[in-house]
Amino acid sequence: xxxxxxxSKTFSRDxxxxxxxxxxxxxxxxxxxxxxxxxxxSGKSTLLNILGCLDSPTTGTYLLDGADVxxxxxxxxxxxxSQKIGFIFQSFNLLPRTTAIENVELPMIYAGRxxxxxxxxxxxxxxxLSHRERHFATELSGxxxxxxxxxxxxxxxxxxxxxxxxxxxxxxxxxxAVMKILHGLNEEGRTIVLVTHDDAVAAHARRILLIRDGVLxxxxxxx
Amino acid sequence: xxxxxxxxxVVRTLTRxxxxxxxxxxxxxxxxxxxxxxxxxxxxxxxxxxxxFKNMLGTFDTVIIRPGSSKNRGMVTLTNVVPSLKFDDATxxxxxxxxxxxxxxxxxxxxxxxxxxxxxGTPAIFGVSSNWLELRGDExxxxxxxxxxxxxxxxRVAILGAEAQKLLFPDEDSIGKTIRIGDVxxxxxxxxxxxxxxxxxxxxxxxxxxxxxxxxKRLFNxxxxxxxxxxxxxxxxxxxxxxxxxxxxxxRHHIAQGALDDFNLTNPGAVMAQVNQLGSTLRTLLLVVxxxxxxxxxxxxxxxxxxxxxxxxxxxxxxxxxxxxxxxILAQFLLExxxxxFAGGMAGILIGVAGTQIVAQLQHLPFLLLPMAILAxxxxxxxxxxxxxxxxxxxxxxxxxxxxxxx
Numbered sequence: 330x331x332x333x334x335x336x337s338k339t340f341s342r343d344x345x346x347x348x349x350x351x352x353x354x355x356x357x358x359x360x361x362x363x364x365x366x367x368x369x370x371s372g373k374s375t376l377l378n379i380l381g382c383l384d385s386p387t388t389g390t391y392l393l394d395g396a397d398v399x400x401x402x403x404x405x406x407x408x409x410x411s412q413k414i415g416f417i418f419q420s421f422n423l424l425p426r427t428t429a430i431e432n433v434e435l436p437m438i439y440a441g442r443x444x445x446x447x448x449x450x451x452x453x454x455x456x457x458l459s460h461r462e463r464h465f466a467t468e469l470s471g472x473x474x475x476x477x478x479x480x481x482x483x484x485x486x487x488x489x490x491x492x493x494x495x496x497x498x499x500x501x502x503x504x505x506a507v508m509k510i511l512h513g514l515n516e517e518g519r520t521i522v523l524v525t526h527d528d529a530v531a532a533h534a535r536r537i538l539l540i541r542d543g544v545l546x547x548x549x550x551x552x
Numbered sequence: 553x554x555x556x557x558x559x560x561x562v563v564r565t566l567t568r569x570x571x572x573x574x575x576x577x578x579x580x581x582x583x584x585x586x587x588x589x590x591x592x593x594x595x596x597x598x599x600x601x602x603x604x605f606k607n608m609l610g611t612f613d614t615v616i617i618r619p620g621s622s623k624n625r626g627m628v629t630l631t632n633v634v635p636s637l638k639f640d641d642a643t644x645x646x647x648x649x650x651x652x653x654x655x656x657x658x659x660x661x662x663x664x665x666x667x668x669x670x671x672x673g674t675p676a677i678f679g680v681s682s683n684w685l686e687l688r689g690d691e692x693x694x695x696x697x698x699x700x701x702x703x704x705x706x707x708r709v710a711i712l713g714a715e716a717q718k719l720l721f722p723d724e725d726s727i728g729k730t731i732r733i734g735d736v737x738x739x740x741x742x743x744x745x746x747x748x749x750x751x752x753x754x755x756x757x758x759x760x761x762x763x764x765x766x767x768x769k770r771l772f773n774x775x776x777x778x779x780x781x782x783x784x785x786x787x788x789x790x791x792x793x794x795x796x797x798x799x800x801x802x803x804r805h806h807i808a809q810g811a812l813d814d815f816n817l818t819n820p821g822a823v824m825a826q827v828n829q830l831g832s833t834l835r836t837l838l839l840v841v842x843x844x845x846x847x848x849x850x851x852x853x854x855x856x857x858x859x860x861x862x863x864x865x866x867x868x869x870x871x872x873x874x875x876x877x878x879x880x881i882l883a884q885f886l887l888e889x890x891x892x893x894f895a896g897g898m899a900g901i902l903i904g905v906a907g908t909q910i911v912a913q914l915q916h917l918p919f920l921l922l923p924m925a926i927l928a929x930x931x932x933x934x935x936x937x938x939x940x941x942x943x944x945x946x947x948x949x950x951x952x953x954x955x956x957x958x959x
Binding site: 478482 | 874
């Protein structure tokens with residue numbers, strides 16, 4: 330699914346260059362559930378951005394589903410994001426003044442295919458929010474917003490779901506519900522890469538990668 | 553990207569931010585409305601002016617010859633002109649100037665009492681030659697104009713202007729009736745079609761035509777004319793004809809070299825071209841002002857959109873993350889600006905049409921809509937949206953999604 334070979338990312342800041350990621354090498358198999366852990370500033374956001382095709386590595390290659398996406402144009406990367414990747418953010422990031430169902434439909438606009446209301450309805454039901462279709466984001470609880478965000482990430486049927494601290498802004502119960510959904514998605518065969526500080530969340534993972542000062546290493550692999 | 557879908561999304565964004573959308577539109581609306589009003593009123597004023605001059609002059613392919621120096625302006629009558637222009641002058645101009653097709657002779661007065669039974673008034677009396685209708689293009693509504701024979705025999709026949717007819721014969725037929733002009737009896741031969749208002753707004757129909765020969769010999773007892781109208785074979789040769797007529801008349805009137813003319817010549821075609829020119833300069837100026845006003849509307853759209861781009865960084869980040877390319881973001885923001893500007897323009901056209909109607913009514917002008925002006929206003933509003941939307945849209949497209957999502 331994911332093959333990362335010697336990826337580095339260097340930013341130049343005020344004339345000095347900062348290496349956020351150094352020679353990262355790893356593979357993630359299809360259907361895996363990987364947690365990335367590391368303190369803030371360790372480079373995990375940079376890694377996630379590269380995995381999510383929002384950023385390109387300075388050096389190294391990134392193969393996603395066999396295709397090299399390390400150095401592609403904005404249009405090509407956008408297409409990859411649209412078709413292969415679903416994003417889930419810590420702060421949900423639903424569009425304001427937009428209903429739950431419209432938020433879910435959003436990625437279809439950019440996927441170059443017909444927008445299907447019935448599919449959006451279906452996916453929203455999947456996360457247990459059928460009764461909230463017409464509610465605006467501001468009218469939903471944090472847990473509900475994150476479930477809408479999960480539905481949005483699923484709408485184009487991506488193989489890879491990237492979640493950045495998905496439970497970070499939620500109470501325990503809501504966090505549990507979100508993790509349960511993610512777990513179910515993984516069991517369906519979707520690959521999940523999740524960044525977290527939370528041990529309880531990390532416990533869902535099959536693999537844990539640790540990142541420290543831009544250097545990545547395998548932490549543990551579970552059966 | 554699905555364009556129709558994007559369009560829906562943009563419309564949704566705009567309708568869910570109504571106050572902002574309306575404020576953004578307002579500038580363009582005001583600009584386009586004033587543009588619509590100015591062009592429509594400007595054009596109908598111009599046409600009305602042209603029409604009134606045409607009402608007065610009948611035709612512009614002429615040289616008008618009046619007695620007296622050119623300083624002597626205003627309406628001429630038998631009582632206030634120098635007696636320098638004679639019938640022979642008319643004949644000479646008609647026969648000796650190659651540019652001239654024909655000449656109409658005119659002797660007019662304004663202070664003659666006209667009576668029919670117990671009705672009376674002082675319509676203008678115009679003694680004219682029998683080629684008057686042909687030269688001017690005026691038409692007779694009832695009866696007929698006098699003939700060359702009438703002129704030769706100095707017949708006492710009168711053709712009434714529409715106002716004069718109404719004055720003397722409010723509820724009866726006038727043809728064949730005898731009226732008294734001064735104390736001379738004239739038989740009504742015809743009634744003219746109304747000419748409408750003149751340049752000053754007054755009526756051009758309160759007058760009576762009689763043969764100029766009759767006027768000269770039987771009514772006024774004067775052998776000089778108040779005006780000659782020489783019609784040109786080629787309307788563009790006005791100045792050539794003026795020069796030729798001037799030379800001819802100076803010779804005939806024995807005017808010494810260096811002395812002033814005792815007549816003056818005008819070419820209505822040239823005067824009209826000047827009037828038109830002045831009008832179009834004014835219109836251009838107003839148009840520029842209105843376009844500037846509309847441009848300010850565009851700047852409002854640009855600045856509010858720019859604020860929107862920084863307010864909506866997060867939205868841009870999210871859209872980028874779920875698959876929007878830079879171009880898709882560019883298209884979205886550009887479409888927002890164009891739609892707003894277009895909607896503002898449409899509202900402006902509606903207000904402009906209503907405004908034009910009001911102004912036209914207040915100014916007693918015909919209500920006139922120029923399809924070209926409306927088309928131009930529509931195009932302008934779209935172009936404005938593109939022009940002033942492209943920079944904010946570019947800013948939006950260049951927003952780094954990673955930074956935007958981190959905020």
